Amino acid sequence: MQDQILIEMKGVQKWYGGYQALRDVDLTVRRGEKIVLCGPSGSGKSTLIRCINRLEAIQQGSIVVNGHRLDDSIKAIDVVRQDVGMVFQSFNLFPHMTVLQNCMLAPIRARRISKTEAEATARKYLERVRIGDQAEKYPAQLSGGQQQRVAIARALCMQPKVMLFDEPTSALDPEMVKEVLDTMIGLANDGMTMICVTHEMGFARQVADRVIFMAEGQIIEEGAPEAFFRNPQHARTKQFLGEILAHH
Amino acid sequence: MTPHFGLPEFGFLLRGLQWTVLLTLVAFAGGCTAGLAVALLRTCGHRSVEWITRIYIGIFQGTPLLLQLFVVYYGLALTGLKLDAFVAVAIGFTVNASAFLGEIWRGAIQAVPRGQTEAAMALGLHYSSRMRDIVLPQAIRISLPATIGYLVQLIKGTSLAAIVGFIELARAGQIVSNQTFQPLLVFGVVGAMYFILCWPLSWWGSRMEARLAMAGQR
Numbered sequence: 269m270q271d272q273i274l275i276e277m278k279g280v281q282k283w284y285g286g287y288q289a290l291r292d293v294d295l296t297v298r299r300g301e302k303i304v305l306c307g308p309s310g311s312g313k314s315t316l317i318r319c320i321n322r323l324e325a326i327q328q329g330s331i332v333v334n335g336h337r338l339d340d341s342i343k344a345i346d347v348v349r350q351d352v353g354m355v356f357q358s359f360n361l362f363p364h365m366t367v368l369q370n371c372m373l374a375p376i377r378a379r380r381i382s383k384t385e386a387e388a389t390a391r392k393y394l395e396r397v398r399i400g401d402q403a404e405k406y407p408a409q410l411s412g413g414q415q416q417r418v419a420i421a422r423a424l425c426m427q428p429k430v431m432l433f434d435e436p437t438s439a440l441d442p443e444m445v446k447e448v449l450d451t452m453i454g455l456a457n458d459g460m461t462m463i464c465v466t467h468e469m470g471f472a473r474q475v476a477d478r479v480i481f482m483a484e485g486q487i488i489e490e491g492a493p494e495a496f497f498r499n500p501q502h503a504r505t506k507q508f509l510g511e512i513l514a515h516h
Numbered sequence: 517m518t519p520h521f522g523l524p525e526f527g528f529l530l531r532g533l534q535w536t537v538l539l540t541l542v543a544f545a546g547g548c549t550a551g552l553a554v555a556l557l558r559t560c561g562h563r564s565v566e567w568i569t570r571i572y573i574g575i576f577q578g579t580p581l582l583l584q585l586f587v588v589y590y591g592l593a594l595t596g597l598k599l600d601a602f603v604a605v606a607i608g609f610t611v612n613a614s615a616f617l618g619e620i621w622r623g624a625i626q627a628v629p630r631g632q633t634e635a636a637m638a639l640g641l642h643y644s645s646r647m648r649d650i651v652l653p654q655a656i657r658i659s660l661p662a663t664i665g666y667l668v669q670l671i672k673g674t675s676l677a678a679i680v681g682f683i684e685l686a687r688a689g690q691i692v693s694n695q696t697f698q699p700l701l702v703f704g705v706v707g708a709m710y711f712i713l714c715w716p717l718s719w720w721g722s723r724m725e726a727r728l729a730m731a732g733q734r
Contacts, residue, residue: 321638323638346640352638354635354638360634362636373649374636377642377645
């Protein structure tokens with residue numbers, strides 16, 4: 269049963285100076301589970317996932333990833349980052365490297381595998397996000413949707429145990445949202461553990477095991493998608509769903 | 517009878533030019549190396565280290581270069597360290613260049629979007645790889661126009677070395693002018709020599725800047 273748990277956050281508190289961004293957050297993620305995090309802007313959902321790979325430090329509480337407790341030591345941060353892949357809203361591809369080099373760098377530097385092996389892995393994942401024919405191009409030569417798929421492939425090359433998505437489609441033109449969501453759905457169907465901060469409720473209905481609603485740094489409510497959307501319990505959740513679903 | 521400006525005088529100016537170029541190269545190479553260290557320390561994230569580097573930069577940007585050359589040449593001599601004029605001015609210019617280049621590159625490092633570092637951290641890359649593979653290649657591109665601009669300043673600035681008796685191009689010009697009483701001609705030639713060194717660099721720098729501006733619009 270213990271091995272079933274991939275991420276465990278307990279009593280996590282996070283402040284930016286005097287502003288509290290996370291209040292007493294508890295979250296347990298099982299292997300293979302797909303979680304969608306939603307909530308109004310400033311609710312702490314991005315902060316929450318950024319704490320999991322220590323892009324943000326927490327002030328209180330504990331985070332355990334794949335059995336490794338995340339503390340301030342470089343070694344713990346290293347071990348955890350090897351297991352956690354992340355995709356950002358603004359892609360953050362390295363502009364001075366080709367698509368292929370973007371995907372090969374971290375496996376070579378952090379996993380210390382050979383160039384040949386790194387290239388084979390990179391081409392495999394680029395193929396999987398259906399962008400294999402663009403491997404020699406630079407990020408600026410690709411569309412936003414293509415760039416985001418490269419970013420997904422780049423993270424997968426490190427063979428993470430869990431993938432974090434921080435509003436992966438928010439910076440995209442509408443016609444490119446679908447290709448990125450399709451890639452994510454494919455990944456979910458392959459059994460990847462995923463935590464997605466997104467407002468794509470169609471995606472949430474289709475792949476999420478649980479939808480979590482946050483407001484003011486707290487987890488307000490969570491549930492299976494059908495129950496969550498049909499019958500939200502809290503007034504804040506109802507209000508939020510009313511606002512975002514009105515536009516869809 | 518006073519000599520006219522002829523081939524021997526021109527040769528003397530050329531030797532001065534040689535020293536100017538050599539001093540510039542040494543100071544620039546040394547300044548780049550030390551400046552990189554200054555820029556990295558200035559952005560390392562440790563408060564105290566960043567403050568010490570800030571003070572270092574402040575001192576060398578906030579006092580005249582002339583004074584710094586005096587301190588190295590005469591000051592160190594007082595402590596028993598008698599330095600050759602070239603070595604002394606090379607040290608002086610190197611230290612001074614490290615402060616200016618360090619500050620230029622500090623700005624360039626900070627101009628690389630934060631998301632680049634975050635993506636690299638999320639991929640498990642360590643500080644050395646993040647700097648070498650991700651941040652510095654982008655920072656160097658950003659800083660190239662300013663770095664070239666500084667190099668041009670440095671070339672012309674080396675004329676200050678004359679003050680401790682080092683004969684570079686400007687000092688050589690002064691000597692020849694005093695011998696020949698043809699200051700307009702001599703300083704005209706000296707000016708042309710500086711111009712031939714500096715102008716192509718300035719031109720290259722502004723072209724770089726235009727190209728970067730275009731890349732930024734994409």
